[in-house]
Amino acid sequence: MIIEQPAPNEPRRPQGPRNPGDAWVIAPDGQRYWGRFGAAGLLVVDPHRGFLLQHRASWSHHGDTWGLPGGALHENETAAAAALREAAEEAGVPAASVRPRLMSVLDLGVWSYSTLTADVTVPFEPVISDQESRELAWVPVEGVESLPLHPAFATSWPRLRALLPVRPVVVVDAANVMGSVPDGWWKDRAGAAGRLLEAVSALAVRGIPAGVLGLPEDAWFPDYVVVVEGSARGVVAPDVPTPTDVQTPTVPASVKLVRAEGAGDDTIVACARRLADEGRRVTVATSDRGLADRCGSAGAGIIGAGQLRNVLAY
Structure with missing residues (x-):
């Protein structure tokens, strides 16, 4: 595994000092994964409006696809905390308005991605609050697969969808x-x-x-x-x-x-x-x-x- 910091001109959030977790992990096969300590995203479920999805900026990794608000874990940060923090930063999701339901982890050995699924308990309107989102939308369950999905989310979506009735x-x-x-x-x-x-x-x-x-x-x-x-x-x-x-x-x-x-x-x-x-x-x-x-x-x-x-x- 190789840790590679982003290039100086690589677009990232402009505010604040760079966190040590904001780096690419390069696997032995050459694949690059964002997040030195792994990454996490939040799948928000609203019983009336559907799922909160993010249309990713064109410059981002797998740009112009739809996926989950999320990003790199900070050092010593839990995956659940990272998912909520990133969702707040990228989509204005209030932590007090959602309730976690399940955590799914894709562990590749050199890198991992954690998906926190959470239910809306207090309705809120998402807000584009940084440059990583082109659009935020509530998408009904039947409309998710009609979008050009981020490849990793497309792979995990059928499994996560099947678990939604489990309470x-x-x-x-x-x-x-x-x-x-x-x-x-x-x-x-x-x-x-x-x-x-x-x-x-x-x-x-x-x-x-x-x-x-x-x-x-x-x-x-x-x-x-x-x-x-x-x-x-x-x-x-x-x-x-x-x-x-x-x-x-x-x-x-x-x-x-x-x-x-x-x-x-x-x-x-x-x-x-x-x-x-x-x-x-x-x-x-x-x-x-x-x-x-x-x-x-x-x-x-x-x-x-x-x-x-x-x-x-x-």
Whole structure:
């Protein structure tokens, strides 16, 4: 792999000092890829207007094609943060107006491109804010393939489109997950439930590895339903994360706390059945074999408490 800085007269954004990530990576076969640390783009999905696509400037790599707002990662920047930053810089996409759904990564060894798919939660109008865009447009799903697409986006589009109906949700058996963590939950169930909720909220923001849920691609940002029972019902739900800048992914209202009035197991089964009936892809996190069998009959998949705990980092 060779790192090559752009030529002095190569058109790039004029403002500010050049970032170390703004460089070409030249693979052993001679192919050039933009972004020393990789690159990322944002596929914005609006349920009424379609997909936000960028008509690339003629001077850019694969110019005059349609693709996603995106660009090179900065050093030590996550792919999700880069996708949101670039979309804000190139198309005026407010980070607080979209909610991440899934992350897909094309890893070529010497270079990678990450596509963050995100749903519009607050409608906004895109704005051409730099020289890399000729045009920005909301394109309905049936109109995407009629455009001259960037080759890489054309390759990934059929796979991403097929995943759009997938809406995962994780129902958490709080008592079972808490019981696998020796943090004093037996003395303070409400406090332990609060710590679990904070950990789930953090996971909702950073995403869960796709393999944990048995889904394709690399990471997903599902909804979470945390069911508490008994004395844990006194838990105080943490605040929903809010953005501090354009690089902060947000997941508005993605973690729901359910306080079971009776048996927690009955409430979990009812939640799983209702969500499955709504067409959601439901996964219940529990190591209770009896509950797992009941939830499986209700149409849910199962992951053990330990599997969830391993990705919760708490």
